[in-house]
Amino acid sequence: MPEYIPAKFCAGCGYPIILMTLGRILEQKQLSKKAVMGLDIGCSLLAINALPINIFHTHHGRVTPTMLGFKRARPDSLCFGLTGDGGAYAIGWQSLFHSALRDEPITVIVVNNTVYAMTGGQTAPTTLPGQKTDTNPNGYDGATFFGPESLRHITHKDAYLARTAANNPKDIATYIEKAIATQSAGHFSLVEILSFCPTNWKTVGKATMDYVENLKKVYKVGEI
Amino acid sequence: MYDVKKKFMTGAEIATQAAIDFGADTMYGYPITPVTEVFTNWIKQGQKYLQTEDEIAAGFAVCGAVMAGQKAFTATSGPGHILMQDALSMAEGMRLPFVAIVAQRGGPSSGTVIYSQQETTLACFGGNGEGLRLVYSPGTLAELYTLIRRAFNESWQYRFPAIILTDGYTVKTRGLVDLENLKVENVASAPLVKEGEIKHWPNIFTFEEELYTEVMKSKADFDKITAGVATAEEYQTEDAEILLIAHGIVGAATKVAVDQLREADKKVGLFRPITLRPLAVPQLNSIAKKVKKIVFIESSLGQLARIIKDELSPGVGASFEYLQCPGLGIEIEEIVNQVSKF
Ligand SMILES: Cc1ncc(C[n+]2csc(CCOP(=O)(O)OP(=O)(O)O)c2C)c(N)n1
Ligand code: SF4
Ligand SMILES: [Mg+2]
Numbered sequence: 001m002p003e004y005i006p007a008k009f010c011a012g013c014g015y016p017i018i019l020m021t022l023g024r025i026l027e028q029k030q031l032s033k034k035a036v037m038g039l040d041i042g043c044s045l046l047a048i049n050a051l052p053i054n055i056f057h058t059h060h061g062r063v064t065p066t067m068l069g070f071k072r073a074r075p076d077s078l079c080f081g082l083t084g085d086g087g088a089y090a091i092g093w094q095s096l097f098h099s100a101l102r103d104e105p106i107t108v109i110v111v112n113n114t115v116y117a118m119t120g121g122q123t124a125p126t127t128l129p130g131q132k133t134d135t136n137p138n139g140y141d142g143a144t145f146f147g148p149e150s151l152r153h154i155t156h157k158d159a160y161l162a163r164t165a166a167n168n169p170k171d172i173a174t175y176i177e178k179a180i181a182t183q184s185a186g187h188f189s190l191v192e193i194l195s196f197c198p199t200n201w202k203t204v205g206k207a208t209m210d211y212v213e214n215l216k217k218v219y220k221v222g223e224i
Numbered sequence: 225m226y227d228v229k230k231k232f233m234t235g236a237e238i239a240t241q242a243a244i245d246f247g248a249d250t251m252y253g254y255p256i257t258p259v260t261e262v263f264t265n266w267i268k269q270g271q272k273y274l275q276t277e278d279e280i281a282a283g284f285a286v287c288g289a290v291m292a293g294q295k296a297f298t299a300t301s302g303p304g305h306i307l308m309q310d311a312l313s314m315a316e317g318m319r320l321p322f323v324a325i326v327a328q329r330g331g332p333s334s335g336t337v338i339y340s341q342q343e344t345t346l347a348c349f350g351g352n353g354e355g356l357r358l359v360y361s362p363g364t365l366a367e368l369y370t371l372i373r374r375a376f377n378e379s380w381q382y383r384f385p386a387i388i389l390t391d392g393y394t395v396k397t398r399g400l401v402d403l404e405n406l407k408v409e410n411v412a413s414a415p416l417v418k419e420g421e422i423k424h425w426p427n428i429f430t431f432e433e434e435l436y437t438e439v440m441k442s443k444a445d446f447d448k449i450t451a452g453v454a455t456a457e458e459y460q461t462e463d464a465e466i467l468l469i470a471h472g473i474v475g476a477a478t479k480v481a482v483d484q485l486r487e488a489d490k491k492v493g494l495f496r497p498i499t500l501r502p503l504a505v506p507q508l509n510s511i512a513k514k515v516k517k518i519v520f521i522e523s524s525l526g527q528l529a530r531i532i533k534d535e536l537s538p539g540v541g542a543s544f545e546y547l548q549c550p551g552l553g554i555e556i557e558e559i560v561n562q563v564s565k566f
Contacts, residue, residue, distance in 0.1 A: 008430075033420035038288070041428060048426050054417045056291070056425035058284065059314055065281035069288025069296065070417075072250065072274070077292070077419065095284075098277035 007050045012208060014166030014195030015043060015111060016050070021172045022080070022109070023051040031180070034078045036070060038063045040092065042084035042118045043197075044111065061091030068104040075105075078183060085112040085192075089125040089147050096151075100188050103156040107179045108190040110147060112163075113197035114215065121200035128218060148192055148224040158182065160189035161224040165212050166196055168221070175223070194219055230402045235368055235395035236261035239325055239388075240269060241403060242372035243297060247410055248323075250274070250289060250296045252282040254304060257337040258392025259327040262299040279304040283311025283322075290320050293415030295376070299325040301392075302335060305343050305350075313351035315385035317427045319442060320416070322385040323376055327395045330551035338392035340551040341472060341523040347389045348501045348531060354439060356446045358386040358453060359501040363476035365399045370406050371498070377411040382449050384442075389500065393553065394473055446502065456504040457496040460486060461511045464493030466566060467542070470521040471497050471528055474554050478521055481559035492563060497532075505535045512540045517566055521547040523554060 026032045035053040041060035058066040063081035071079040088110040116122040122135040125145035148161040160182035164171035179189035194215045198208045239262045250272040253263040276282040282298045289296035315322035328343040330336030349355040360371040379386035429435045470478040475496035485492045520529035
């Protein structure tokens with residue numbers, strides 16, 4: 001067993017909630033031994049010691065193809081890819097799209113904090129119109145990207161796509177359980193989680209919650 | 225007399241056979257000339273495969289597969305070889321037994337589609353690391369087979385990524401080979417991430433010292449295996465005054481040129497690196513020290529010459545000459561003609 005090192009997420013970050021929920025499900029279902037989690041490079045990389053399961057780093061945008069390689073080699077394993085919205089929908093979109101199209105039986109967890117958090121808050125495909133970022137200091141004026149909705153057009157009917165938020169831990173649990181069941185049935189699954197990034201949003205306490213609630217008005221939560 | 229054990233095979237068929245004989249389980253690929261036939265032959269043999277959306281995905285799928293303990297591999301060329309460096313860099317950092325067959329085509333850019341030796345630097349030192357990878361350069365069809373077998377074995381045994389650096393002439397050539405005589409024992413694969421093990425395996429570090437320690441450990445391991453892995457052919461070097469240095473099929477052509485030049489009483493010899501990484505440095509220097517002139521012959525503007533010159537010891541007093549034809553095949557006659565003038 002590796003030494004338990006506290007993860008280095010900022011105070012108030014959404015990632016630990018998602019990871020704790022995932023860890024609890026795996027423990028309850030006694031799936032920790034079978035679980036393998038690849039981390040994209042983004043704040044997800046900070047999860048390297050977060051759970052008592054096999055975890056490794058990959059590269060930014062490359063967690064999906066790495067995990068499908070693992071899964072195809074070990075069909076009895078339970079493969080998760082943890083990635084940010086930038087890793088999933090910008091640099092890694094080509095691979096994510098084609099893995100979904102091929103119905104690869106892996107589970108991708110996309111942590112959508114509407115920015116490139118690890119690199120200091122630049123514009124992501126999920127950045128909202130008017131949102132100020134490092135690379136759009138006067139406010140973003142581009143289009144907004146809807147990952148699960150875009151994938152729904154091309155995925156197998158039994159693939160599982162859903163969106164929830166870090167302040168809905170019950171839904172996170174339900175959706176991840178369904179995603180696991182989908183993977184076990186041999187299909188692709190993706191759960192996007194609207195997640196807090198107080199550091200880059202420059203919010204504290206209630207303002208962070210308000211921010212997420214506001215995000216839900218644009219990014220509809222629920223199964224897709 | 226006709227030898228019944230010999231078979232008439234293309235380089236691509238030989239490459240496929242070598243992977244099968246190693247017990248390779250899956251190939252991830254994206255079509256690109258001149259290496260597509262390695263992929264399509266593999267598929268025709270009924271082997272497991274996936275055609276990915278690009279070489280980046282093919283490379284990372286190989287990373288994931290080998291972490292799970294599967295003997296997976298890929299094949300690519302030119303622009304695909306560039307994209308493959310992303311995954312190769314991860315394989316170098318995490319010490320993955322990642323095997324890629326690279327058939328060089330002309331560059332830069334999409335260049336030409338069949339032949340060059342312009343991917344030598346990329347194969348040996350591509351990526352943002354230190355070139356801690358195994359690179360093999362076959363001169364003949366038989367050697368293509370033996371070096372692919374070695375690449376798989378040594379990559380799994382020592383856990384460094386391995387590239388078999390060939391070219392389109394070699395993979396498209398058909399020739400008689402006796403593969404039965406070239407068979408070797410296979411190194412077993414083993415999962416690097418095991419069920420229930422709870423391994424936390426980073427490739428990005430917080431402190432400079434952590435990364436430094438990782439790189440220096442890999443360097444020490446690479447140095448430790450160098451004497452056993454580094455291989456080169458030397459030919460007619462005993463009394464040579466001029467040493468010709470070439471690799472791959474240019475090396476094979478140069479060997480024939482050496483015979484012809486010897487017939488004209490020219491005291492020439494050949495040093496042909498069979499592994500470019502690691503290089504057989506002591507062997508190179510013991511020959512280089514004795515000659516007056518070294519001639520570098522390659523289908524690139526000095527990619528091999530730079531690798532060799534970097535390793536020549538201060539005791540080497542030879543002067544240098546070059547026959548460099550970027551992206552162009554080099555024929556025996558041309559080597560004989562040029563070297564006759566030196
Ligand atoms: C190929 C490559 N390009 C750029 C980077 C730098 N980089 C690291 S993390 C990151 C963005 C991460 O954003 P996201 O995927 O949304 O994850 P978050 O940090 O927001 O959780 C970038 C651009 C990199 N590591 N690799
Ligand atoms: S920068 Fe944002 S996403 Fe990253 S650890 Fe801090 S709060 Fe979490
Ligand atoms: Mg993000």
